[in-house]
Amino acid sequence: MSKIIEQPRFSCALGAQQTVLAIKKGVPIVHSGPGCSRHVYGLLQRGQGYVGGNNIPCTNADESDVIFGGEEKLDKVIDGAFKIIDGDIFVVLTGCTADIVGDDIGSVVSKYQEEGKPIVYLETGGFKSNNFVSHSAVVNAIIDQYVDKYKDSEGVKRGLVNVFSSIPYQDIFWNGNLKELKRVLEGIGLEVNILFGIQSKGIEEWKKIPNAEFNLVVNSWVGLEVAENLKSKYNTPYLHFPYLPIGAIETSKLLREVGDFAKLDKESVEIFIEREEEVYYETLDDAAEFLLEFRYGLPNVFYVLSDSSYVIGFSRFLINELGIMPGKQFVIEDTPEKYIERVTKEFENISKRRKVDVEFTVDAGLAQEKIKELQENNHGQFDLYTFGEGERSDKHLNNRALILGSAWEKDLSERLNADYLTIAAPFTYRLVLSGGYVGYNGGLRAIEDIYDKVLGSYN
Amino acid sequence: MTKINLEQSEVEVREKRLGSITGFNGTAKELISYCQDGKPKECNRNFSQCTGCNASTAFCQLAMIRDIAVVNHAPVGCAGEFYNYNFIFRVGQKQRGVDNPIHGRYFNTNIQERDTVFGASDKLIETIREAYRRVNPKVIFVTTSCASGIIGEDVEQISQTLSEELGIPVIYCSCEGFRSRIWTTGFDAAYHSILRGIVKEPRKRVKRINVINFWGSHVFDKLFKRLGYELQYIIPFSKVEDLEYISEATATIQICSTLSTYLAAGLEQLYGVIEIKSPPAFGINGTDIWMREIGRVLDCGDEIEKIIQEQHEKVRPEIEKYREKFKGKKAYVTAGAAHGHALMALLKDLGFEVEGAAIFHHDPIYDNGDKTSDALAQMVEYHGDVKNYSVCNKQIYELVNSLNKSKADVIIARHMGMTTCAAKLGIPSLLVTDEQFIIGYEGILKFASRVFDALDKDEFIINYSKHCKLPYSKWWLEQNPFLFLGGNNHVENY
Numbered sequence: 017m018s019k020i021i022e023q024p025r026f027s028c029a030l031g032a033q034q035t036v037l038a039i040k041k042g043v044p045i046v047h048s049g050p051g052c053s054r055h056v057y058g059l060l061q062r063g064q065g066y067v068g069g070n071n072i073p074c075t076n077a078d079e080s081d082v083i084f085g086g087e088e089k090l091d092k093v094i095d096g097a098f099k100i101i102d103g104d105i106f107v108v109l110t111g112c113t114a115d116i117v118g119d120d121i122g123s124v125v126s127k128y129q130e131e132g133k134p135i136v137y138l139e140t141g142g143f144k145s146n147n148f149v150s151h152s153a154v155v156n157a158i159i160d161q162y163v164d165k166y167k168d169s170e171g172v173k174r175g176l177v178n179v180f181s182s183i184p185y186q187d188i189f190w191n192g193n194l195k196e197l198k199r200v201l202e203g204i205g206l207e208v209n210i211l212f213g214i215q216s217k218g219i220e221e222w223k224k225i226p227n228a229e230f231n232l233v234v235n236s237w238v239g240l241e242v243a244e245n246l247k248s249k250y251n252t253p254y255l256h257f258p259y260l261p262i263g264a265i266e267t268s269k270l271l272r273e274v275g276d277f278a279k280l281d282k283e284s285v286e287i288f289i290e291r292e293e294e295v296y297y298e299t300l301d302d303a304a305e306f307l308l309e310f311r312y313g314l315p316n317v318f319y320v321l322s323d324s325s326y327v328i329g330f331s332r333f334l335i336n337e338l339g340i341m342p343g344k345q346f347v348i349e350d351t352p353e354k355y356i357e358r359v360t361k362e363f364e365n366i367s368k369r370r371k372v373d374v375e376f377t378v379d380a381g382l383a384q385e386k387i388k389e390l391q392e393n394n395h396g397q398f399d400l401y402t403f404g405e406g407e408r409s410d411k412h413l414n415n416r417a418l419i420l421g422s423a424w425e426k427d428l429s430e431r432l433n434a435d436y437l438t439i440a441a442p443f444t445y446r447l448v449l450s451g452g453y454v455g456y457n458g459g460l461r462a463i464e465d466i467y468d469k470v471l472g473s474y475n
Numbered sequence: 476m477t478k479i480n481l482e483q484s485e486v487e488v489r490e491k492r493l494g495s496i497t498g499f500n501g502t503a504k505e506l507i508s509y510c511q512d513g514k515p516k517e518c519n520r521n522f523s524q525c526t527g528c529n530a531s532t533a534f535c536q537l538a539m540i541r542d543i544a545v546v547n548h549a550p551v552g553c554a555g556e557f558y559n560y561n562f563i564f565r566v567g568q569k570q571r572g573v574d575n576p577i578h579g580r581y582f583n584t585n586i587q588e589r590d591t592v593f594g595a596s597d598k599l600i601e602t603i604r605e606a607y608r609r610v611n612p613k614v615i616f617v618t619t620s621c622a623s624g625i626i627g628e629d630v631e632q633i634s635q636t637l638s639e640e641l642g643i644p645v646i647y648c649s650c651e652g653f654r655s656r657i658w659t660t661g662f663d664a665a666y667h668s669i670l671r672g673i674v675k676e677p678r679k680r681v682k683r684i685n686v687i688n689f690w691g692s693h694v695f696d697k698l699f700k701r702l703g704y705e706l707q708y709i710i711p712f713s714k715v716e717d718l719e720y721i722s723e724a725t726a727t728i729q730i731c732s733t734l735s736t737y738l739a740a741g742l743e744q745l746y747g748v749i750e751i752k753s754p755p756a757f758g759i760n761g762t763d764i765w766m767r768e769i770g771r772v773l774d775c776g777d778e779i780e781k782i783i784q785e786q787h788e789k790v791r792p793e794i795e796k797y798r799e800k801f802k803g804k805k806a807y808v809t810a811g812a813a814h815g816h817a818l819m820a821l822l823k824d825l826g827f828e829v830e831g832a833a834i835f836h837h838d839p840i841y842d843n844g845d846k847t848s849d850a851l852a853q854m855v856e857y858h859g860d861v862k863n864y865s866v867c868n869k870q871i872y873e874l875v876n877s878l879n880k881s882k883a884d885v886i887i888a889r890h891m892g893m894t895t896c897a898a899k900l901g902i903p904s905l906l907v908t909d910e911q912f913i914i915g916y917e918g919i920l921k922f923a924s925r926v927f928d929a930l931d932k933d934e935f936i937i938n939y940s941k942h943c944k945l946p947y948s949k950w951w952l953e954q955n956p957f958l959f960l961g962g963n964n965h966v967e968n969y
Contacts, residue, residue, distance in 0.1 A: 028552025051528025
C-alpha cells in the first residue's frame with residue numbers, strides 16, 4: 017500500500033483535539049508547535065464554536081522548547097487555562113516537538129490531577145498515528161484518567177447504552193448522525209449516552225459511562241478499542257455494528273440487532289420500526305416517478321472515497337435501496353493492519369448479486385487516477401440515446417457516474433461529467449450544520465442531496 | 476540592512492534578522508521609539524493560545540505557482556490546510572482570468588513513528604519521484620516540518636540529488652513550525668527558495684513593475700498603464716517562466732511589507748530592481764507619499780502630481796461625507812503588522828477614533844534597512860498616536876478582555892477567526908479579505924462603504940450575541956488584559 021499522500025483527507029494524531037472540542041465545554045490544551053492546532057482545524061472545522069480555532073490554549077513551542085524541553089511552559093499554560101477558560105474537562109495533547117524531545121507531560125499533568133482538577137493527557141505527536149486511531153485513544157484517556165475517578169456509584173442501569181460511532185468533525189455530519197442515532201435508539205426504548213455534540217449532556221453524561229448496560233459501536237473499527245477497554249474495566253458487554261446505517265433497510269437492521277442484544281421487548285421494537293418505515297416509504301413514494309421516468313439521465317455507477325464506515329454504509333444504501341451500481345470504492349483511512357481482514361469481509365456481504373471492488377489507500381491522488389481511467393476507458397461518455405443498433409452492449413449503458421467524496425473530488429467530477437456530492441473532509445464546498453446521512457432521516461436526505469446535484473447539472 | 480545570501484540554504488528567521496517581536500503593550504509612539512533606538516525586547520506570555528506557523532505562510536505562496544508540485548515532508552496533520560489553499564488557488568485563477576485554471580498538486584510524505592527512528596529520507600525521495608511522475612511539473616518545492624527538522628533529515632542534499640536525477644529544480648524550503656515565533660518568516664522562506672531556485676540573472680531592464688501580493692484584485696493596472704509600465708503580479712497564479720525574470724523589472728511595489736520585505740529587498744540587492752520603499756498606499760497621506768515616491772523613482776513626477784490632484788478632487792468630498800457619518804465613532808483594529816498600520820490610517824482618514832489595536836507581531840525595521848518604510852511611524856506622524864497599542868501574537872484572550880472593556884463601535888480585522896469573539900460581545904466587525912480592494916485613493920471610499928455596511932447591518936450580530944457564549948471566565952474578563960504578558964510592566968527597561 018502506498019504510504020505517501022496526495023490530497024490528504026484526515027489529520028494526524030493531534031486531530032484528537034476535535035474529539036475534545038465535541039464534548040460540551042471540553043477544552044484541548046495543545047503542547048505543540050504554533051501551527052499544529054490550526055492545521056487540524058483548517059481541515060476539519062469551519063467555525064470556531066465554543067472554544068475551537070484560535071481560542072485553543074497552546075504552548076506554541078519554539079526552538080528553545082525543542083532544545084531545552086517545554087515542560088515548564090506547559091505547566092504555566094495549564095495553570096492559565098484553568099483561570100481563563102470556562103471549561104468542564106481539559107485535555108492536554110502533544111505535538112511532534114514534545115514527543116520527539118521527550119517532555120514528561122504525565123508528571124506535569126498529574127500535579128493538577130492530584131488537586132482534583134478535571135484534566136487528562138495523551139501523547140498525540142503527529143507521527144504516532146492519525147485521528148481515526150487517536151479518537152479512541154483520547155476517549156479512553158478521559159475514561160481512564162477522569163471518568164473512572166468521578167463515576168456514578170449507582171451500578172448498571174438497565175436500558176442505558178453508550179454509543180461510539182462518528183468521529184466528531186472527521187465525520188463532517190457527526191452532529192446530525194449522532195442526533196439521528198440517539199433518536200432511533202430512544203425510539204426502541206433505550207436511554208442513550210451519546211457523549212458528543214448538541215444532543216449530549218456533556219461531562220455529566222460521561223460520568224455515567226460505567227453505568228451503561230451495554231456499549232454500542234456503530235463504526236467499521238473506530239471505537240472498538242473503547243468498547244474493549246470498558247469491557248475489561250467495568251465488564252460492560254458490547255455490540256458491534258460495522259458500518260454507518262444509511263436508509264431504512266440498514267437502520268431497521270441495526271435496531272433489530274440492538275433489540276436482540278439488549279433483550280428489548282420485540283413487539284415494541286417492531287412497532288417503532290414499522291412506524292418509521294411507513295413514514296420513510298410514503299416519502300420515498302413521492303420520488304419514485306422521478307427515479308423511474310426522468311428522461312435525461314441519472315447516475316448509474318458510483319464511486320465512494322471516504323473512511324470504511326461510510327464507504328460500506330453508502331455502498332449498501334446505493335446498491336440495495338437505489339439500484340446504482342458500484343464502480344470502484346476507496347477506503348482512505350489508513351485502516352490498521354489488524355482490522356483490514358474484518359473490513360474487507362464486510363465488503364463481501366454488501367450484496368448477494370453485486371461484487372463491490374474496494375481498495376485501501378491513503379493516497380487518494382492515486383485513487384483519482386484509477387477512477388479517471390475506469391470512467392474514461394470503460395464505456396466512454398454516457399450516451400443514453402444511442403439505442404439504434406438493436407443489441408444493447410456495454411457501450412450503450414448509461415455510464416454516468418456519481419462520486420461521493422471530499423472537496424478534492426470536485427475537480428475530478430467536473431472533468432468526468434460526473435455528479436458529485438461532498439460527504440467527507442475536506443468539505444470546502446459545503447456548509448454542514450445539523451444534517452446527516454445516518455438513519456431513516458439520513459437516507460431520505462441522501463436521496464434529496466444526490467438528486468439535487470443531478471438535477472442541478474441541467475440548465 | 477539584511478545581507479541576502481543565496482548560498483545559505485535556509486533563510487534567517489525574522490526575530491534574528493529584523494529583531495521582530497510578538498509581545499508588547501503600550502502606545503504606538505512608545506513602540507516606535509524603542510524600535511528606533513535599537514531592537515525592542517521580546518515579551519513572553521505565561522498563557523498562550525495557538526497561533527500559526529511559518530509552514531502555512533510558505534505554502535500559501537509556493538502552492539499557487541501554476542506549474543509546480545509541492546512535497547511537504549511531514550506527518551499528515553501538517554497537510555491539513557492543503558485544500559483551503561487549493562480553494563483560493565482555484566477561485567483566484569478564475570477571478571484573475573487565467574486560461575485553463577488547474578488545481579494544486581500537493582503531496583505529503585506521511586512521516587510515521589518508525590520514520591522518526593529510522594529516518595524518512597527514502598520516503599521523501601519516493602514522494603518527489605512520484606510527484607514528478609504524476610504532475611510533470613517545472614519545479615518541485617520541498618517544504619519541511621517540526622518532525623523532519625528534529626529527526627535531522629538532510630532535505631537540502633536530497634533536493635539537490637533529485638534535481639540532478641529529474642532534470643528540474645527541486646527546491647528546499649525550510650519552514651519547520653518551531654523555527655520561528657513569527658509565522659511571517661514563512662513568506663521569507665518561500666521567497667528565499669524562489670530566489671535561490673527560480674529567479675535568473677537579468678538579461679536586460681524592462682518597463683515592468685513587480686507587484687508582490689497575495690490573491691487580491693488587479694488594482695494597480697490603471698495607474699501604471701497611464702505611466703507606461705506593464706505590471707506583473709507575483710507570486711500567486713504565476714508560472715515558473717514568469718518568475719524567472721522578475722529580476723528584469725524596473726521596480727517592485729508591495730501591498731504589504733510584512734509579506735514582501737525579503738523578496739523586495741532581495742530583488743534590489745541582487746539584481747538592481749528598485750524597491751519602492753514608502754509604505755504601501757493606504758489612506759490619503761500614505762497614498763500621496765507612495766505616489767510621489769513612484770514619481771521620483773520612475774521619473775514621472777509631473778504626471779504623478781496631476782494624478783494626485785485629480786484624485787484628491789474626486790475623493791475628498793466623498794471622504795468628507797463619510798467623516799460626517801462616522802463622527803464620534805470608535806474602532807478597534809486587529810491585523811498583521813503592516814496591514815494593521817494601514818487600517819489605522821484609513822480609519823483615521825475617515826474620522827474614526829482608533830481606540831485600540833492588537834497587532835500580531837512587529838518588525839522594527841524591514842530588510843531594506845530603510846526607516847522610511849515604517850508604516851506605523853508614518854501613520855503616527857500624520858495622524859497622531861494610538862494609545863492602546865499591543866503586539867498580541869493573535870492571542871484572542873487578550874483581545875476579548877480588551878474589547879470587553881472598550882467602547883468600540885466596530886472592529887476591523889484582517890485575519891480569519893478574529894471577528895466571532897467581537898460578535899459574541901455584540902460588536903460589529905469587518906474582515907478585510909481582499910487587501911488590494913482598499914488600496915489607493917479609491918480604496919478609501921471602498922473601505923468606507925464596507926465599514927458603513929458593517930455598522931449598519933448588525934442584525935445577525937445582535938441576535939447571535941444574545942445566545943452564543945464566550946469561553947472566557949468572568950474572572951478573566953475583570954483582569955488587566957496583559958496580566959499574562961511578562962516583562963512589559965516597565966517599558967523604560969528596554
